[in-house]
């Protein structure tokens with residue numbers, strides 16, 4: 380048998396799933412594309428996470444688009460983190476340019492134009508369905524990870540959450556949390572320390588400063604109500620196609636802390652909300668994180684640990700995570716080790732550092748008798764990639780240099796008018812974009828403090844009145860010393876102030 384036929388058989392053996400799949404393209408060898416060596420990714424392995432890597436302009440975002448639209452067609456909803464704002468085209472069909480047909484001729488199946496149902500989401504000033512979470516939903520543990528606080532400070536946050544829970548003070552936004560931090564160091568201190576233990580003002584001060592730093596990245600737009608129900612991400616349209624939810628994040632690049640806060644809370648929320656999925660024939664939701672290095676950049680050790688464990692756990696909920704980034708080394712090795720599908724586009728070898736990175740990347744791929752991985756990595760063309768996947772049994776399949784199919788939807792972005800139109804049509808937007816400022820910890824505590832201050836003033840006035848009475852009735856005392864003692868005692872008790880006024884008035888008559 381000749382080498383070519385051997386190669387074709389080798390690929391067909393590795394990429395012929397029994398169940399449903401995504402037809403990604405056709406395998407290549409020595410510059411030739413083999414239409415009869417299809418590279419098909421089993422749908423049931425798509426919750427096993429993945430990586431799309433490669434230098435700028437090599438086709439990463441288009442690969443993301445291809446996976447997303449094909450998943451959508453197979454009824455799998457998708458969430459895209461659109462950091463560069465170049466993924467909106469998925470909402471409109473491709474114009475079907477000639478070069479797309481030519482590409483498909485090589486791959487061995489005809490090009491077809493199509494679009495996906497799209498929902499635009501936002502956590503910033505950009506328009507779209509607003510995604511928000513309340514501080515209480517965040518919980519003290521996650522919040523501590525994000526703020527990167529010390530164990531003592533974490534303890535204080537835990538006390539605050541508990542106190543608010545016990546006293547029905549909703550913690551909705553950062554305003555509430557900041558108010559609580561002030562309250563526990565001032566007016567509420569005695570009260571809380573009696574019940575829950577000591578609280579140092581140095582620690583609350585430190586937490587406050589960290590919250591302010593988070594706010595400076597615009598986090599207050601993300602915290603609050605109405606909080607987003609993550610099951611709204613799993614909607615399908617009338618054709619049974621999964622929605623492609625596009626998270627608009629172009630203005631978030633320079634705010635990595637906000638981005639990782641949002642990502643982590645979203646993953647945690649999905650993890651706690653979605654039921655365990657048994658051995659399913661397709662994922663329930665697939666998330667793509669473009670420019671993924673942003674969530675790992677500036678992430679503390681504790682936060683990285685949290686990300687790692689969520690990545691591991693969320694798989695059992697039928698949720699696949701795909702990281703899209705220039706260099707595989709942008710992703711921490713513990714996360715990298717958990718990825719089932721790797722689509723590696725070309726890497727460029729300009730510097731010694733580049734060459735080192737290429738060597739490292741090459742070592743992470745299965746050995747192939749057909750390819751010199753290191754050379755292959757630098758010689759791949761645009762829209763071509765080295766693919767290593769899992770078969771339906773979860774075993775790594777053969778390495779395949781692949782000529783990728785073209786996106787069925789538009790490769791270019793939507794016009795502003797097209798975008799506005801789609802956002803305007805959204806069914807979710809009215810529900811989530813309504814402004815709600817429910818009475819929460821901030822308002823309730825202000826009320827409480829005001830009441831306490833008023834009470835104090837009243838008490839003072841009454842005590843003075845009593846003093847005057849005492850002085851003027853030295854000779855003709857109408858009240859016994861016993862009663863007076865009782866009056867003073869009641870006077871100092873908080874709740875009976877109005878009743879006391881009545882008693883006092885009677886006594887003084």
Ligand SMILES: Nc1ncnc2c1ncn2[C@@H]1O[C@H](COP(=O)(O)OP(=O)(O)O)[C@@H](O)[C@H]1O
Nearest residue numbers: 434435436437438439440441761762783784785
């Ligand atoms: N699968 C593909 N089919 C057809 N053209 C592609 C494909 N992948 C990439 N291209 C071409 O390459 C360009 C750059 O791709 P893109 O995905 O934006 O690169 P990256 O995200 O890696 O910077 C696209 O605008 C498109 O013209």
Ligand SMILES: [Mg+2]
Nearest residue numbers: 439440441463
């Ligand atoms: Mg890109």
